[in-house]
Amino acid sequence: MRDMLRKRVLVTGGAGFLGSHLCERLVQDGHEVICADNFYTGTRDNTLALLGNPRFELLRHDVTFPLYVEVDEIYNLACPASPIHYQHDPVQTTKTSVHGAINMLGLAKRLKARILQASTSEVYGDPAMHPQREEYWGNVNPIGPRACYDEGKRCAETLFFDYRRQHRLEIKVARIFNTYGPRMHPNDGRVVSNFIVQALRGEPITIFGDGNQTRSFCFVSDLVDALVRLMGTSDAVTGPMNLGNPVEFTIGQLANRIVALTGSRSTIQHRPAPADDPRQRQPDIALATSTIGWKPVVELDEGLALTIAYFDELLAGRGR
Ligand code: NAD
Ligand code: UDP
Ligand code: UDP
Numbered sequence: 472m473r474d475m476l477r478k479r480v481l482v483t484g485g486a487g488f489l490g491s492h493l494c495e496r497l498v499q500d501g502h503e504v505i506c507a508d509n510f511y512t513g514t515r516d517n518t519l520a521l522l523g524n525p526r527f528e529l530l531r532h533d534v535t536f537p538l539y540v541e542v543d544e545i546y547n548l549a550c551p552a553s554p555i556h557y558q559h560d561p562v563q564t565t566k567t568s569v570h571g572a573i574n575m576l577g578l579a580k581r582l583k584a585r586i587l588q589a590s591t592s593e594v595y596g597d598p599a600m601h602p603q604r605e606e607y608w609g610n611v612n613p614i615g616p617r618a619c620y621d622e623g624k625r626c627a628e629t630l631f632f633d634y635r636r637q638h639r640l641e642i643k644v645a646r647i648f649n650t651y652g653p654r655m656h657p658n659d660g661r662v663v664s665n666f667i668v669q670a671l672r673g674e675p676i677t678i679f680g681d682g683n684q685t686r687s688f689c690f691v692s693d694l695v696d697a698l699v700r701l702m703g704t705s706d707a708v709t710g711p712m713n714l715g716n717p718v719e720f721t722i723g724q725l726a727n728r729i730v731a732l733t734g735s736r737s738t739i740q741h742r743p744a745p746a747d748d749p750r751q752r753q754p755d756i757a758l759a760t761s762t763i764g765w766k767p768v769v770e771l772d773e774g775l776a777l778t779i780a781y782f783d784e785l786l787a788g789r790g791r
Contacts, residue, residue, distance in 0.1 A: 476501065477501050477502055478502045478503070478542075478543040478544055479502070479505070479541065479543050479544075480497050480502050480503065480543065480544045480545070480546065481505045481506075481507060481540060481542040481544070481545045481546070481578075482494050482497070482505070482506050482507070482546045482548060483507045483534050483545070483547050483549035483571070483575060484507075484513065484547075484548035484550060484589070485504070485506030485507065485508055485513075485529075485546075485548065486508035486510060486513030486515060486518050486529065487508065487512055487513035487517065487548065487549075487552070488517070488552075488652070488654045488655050488691070489548060489552075489589070489647075489650060489691060489695070490506065490508070490513065490517075490548045490549075491517035492652070492654070492691050492692070493546060493548070493698060493699075494518065494527065495520060497699070498521055498526050498527055501526075502526070503526045503527075504526060504527050504528070505528045505530060506518060506528065506529050507530045507534065507549070508530070508531070508549065509531060510531065511551055512551045512553075512656060512659065515529065517654050534547075534549045534570070534571035534574055535563075535567055535570040535571055535574070536574070537574050537577070538574060538578055539578070540578070542582065542584055543582075543585070544584055544585045545575055545578065545579055545584055545586040545587070546586075546587045546698065546702070547571065547572065547575045547586060547587065547588050547589060547627075548589040549571050550567050550568055550571065550620075550623070550624075551567070551620075552620075552659075553659035553660050553661045554617065554660060554745070555659055556659055556660075558616055558617075558619070561616075561619035562619070564623055565619045565622070565626075568620070568626065569623055569626050569627060569630070571627075572627035572630045572631065573630060576630060576631065576634045576640065579640055579641075580634065580638050585641040585643070585702065586641070586642055586643070587642075587643040587644075587645060587698065587702050588627055588631050588644045589647055589698075590628055590646045590647065590711060591620075591624050591648075592646055592649070592715065592754065593620055593621045593624060594609050594624055594625050594711075595607060595611075595749075595752075596611030596617075596747075597610050597611075597747060597748075597749045598610055598749065598751065598752070601751050601753065602717065602754060603713065603752070603755060604713070604757075604758075605710070605711050605713055605755075605758055609625075612747055615746060628644055628711065635709060642709050642710075643701050643702055643704065643708065643710055644709060644711040644712065645701055645712055645714050646711050646712065646713050646714065646754075647714050647715065648686075648687055648689060648713065648714065648716070648752065648754045649662075649686045649688050649715065650688070650689045650691055650694045650715070651664070651688050651689070651774065651775075651778055652690055652691030652777065652778055653691070653777060653778055653780075654691075654781070655778070657782065657786075662686065662722060662725065663725070663729075663775075663778065666725065666726055667729055667779055668782060668786065669737055670729050670730055670733040670779075671733055671783060671786055672786070673736055673737055674737060675737055675738050675739065675740035676729070676730065676739050676740065677740050677741075677742050678722055678723060678726055678740070678741050678742070679722070679741075679742050679743065679744050679748065680722075680741070680743070680744030680748065681723075681741070682721060682741070683722075683723065684721065684722055684744075684749070684750050685719045685720060685750070685751045685752060685753065686719070686722065686725070686752050687715055687716050687720070687752060688718075688720065688725070688771060688774070689714070689715045689767050690716070690769035690773075690774035691774075692769060693716065693768060694714060694715075694767075696765065697763065698714070700764070700765055703763075704763060712758050712759050712763075713754040713755060713756050713758065714756070715754035716754075716767040717753055717754055717755070717756055717766075718767075718770075719752075719753040723739075726739060728771065728772065728775060729779075732772065732775055732776060732779055
């Protein structure tokens with residue numbers, strides 16, 4: 472007989488950075504996990520620790536096509552997340568967010584399964600409200616280079632709430648803020664991975680703009696914990712819910728921390744700021760704290776040290 476506490480869980484994008492950590496957590500918790508990924512930015516290597524496990528199954532699948540599996544819960548994470556990757560094929564990015572959401576919502580509807588969407592702080596665009604609260608509707612340029620991602624994710628949120636209103640689906644929408652940790656892609660251009668790789672190689676640290684723009688960085692284990700807690704809430708809890716670390720740093724401060732922690736001799740080099748680069752980003756996590764009793768516990772230096780150790784090993788394996 473099936474153990475009633477053991478669930479069958481689908482994780483789309485499960486071979487990516489966040490997805491692979493989430494799959495590990497769910498398998499550790501005793502669940503059966505199906506990971507569906509087209510390996511656009513994720514890799515089989517990210518799931519190596521799970522590949523021989525009988526409770527883990529890896530499917531090569533693109534979420535813009537229908538998927539027929541039988542599960543109790545769905546975490547929809549499939550989508551390239553870094554600006555370099557999502558702007559490489561912007562039409563595919565929008566399709567992944569929008570068609571992917573429709574297919575996963577159709578699957579959830581057929582199965583009466585609970586479904587969680589990995590949305591993003593990018594739905595707030597370059598925010599005019601600081602820190603960002605869930606009530607804020609955002610300031611997104613609909614025709615700029617980030618729009619394929621931002622508007623794709625906004626439309627996915629719309630679809631989640633319409634499936635709830637129209638078909639009474641059990642939905643959870645997480646608005647994830649900048650998250651970092653081991654298994655970030657070394658070449659995806661995100662600031663933490665870029666700075667660590669540059670510092671370890673002794674190359675100049677590239678600060679875009681004046682370095683006074685801010686971000687708030689959440690370590691991956693904290694974020695995964697929040698996703699699992701959100702999925703476990705009652706039907707009344709839909710979000711959208713901000714998930715991220717509210718401790719805000721400037722990009723200049725981040726560069727200095729990484730140089731100090733790696734003991735690198737890298738110098739700082741300023742480059743032009745990219746178009747539509749948000750000046751400030753910091754989550755208000757009052758809703759998450761009151762609803763799921765969550766707040767991040769890993770401090771920046773501790774999380775950076777773990778991430779630096781990962782990249783150090785990865786680069787050593789590649790001969791830098
Ligand atoms: P990632 O690029 O490492 O992971 C995304 C995964 O989705 C990859 O494994 C990729 O191969 C897969 N994928 C892409 N298109 C697909 C498709 N059409 N069909 C199937 N799989 C597909 O990025 P991540 O940082 O792990 O992000 C995971 C999710 O979390 C994304 O939806 C992202 O938008 C969201 N998110 C991440 C952050 C962050 O800071 N990491 C912040 C906000 C939101
Ligand atoms: N879908 C899927 N797996 C399922 C059920 C549906 O991939 O198990 C897809 C299906 O291809 C459809 C989408 O989800 O395009 C939306 O399904 P829904 O039932 O909401 O809409 P409809 O099928 O009526 O267009
Ligand atoms: N950034 C930077 N140098 C880099 C990569 C990024 O200064 O090598 C800046 C970028 O301009 C932005 C911030 O760091 O202001 C965060 O960038 P990332 O792409 O990691 O995330 P997002 O802009 O999506 O928050």
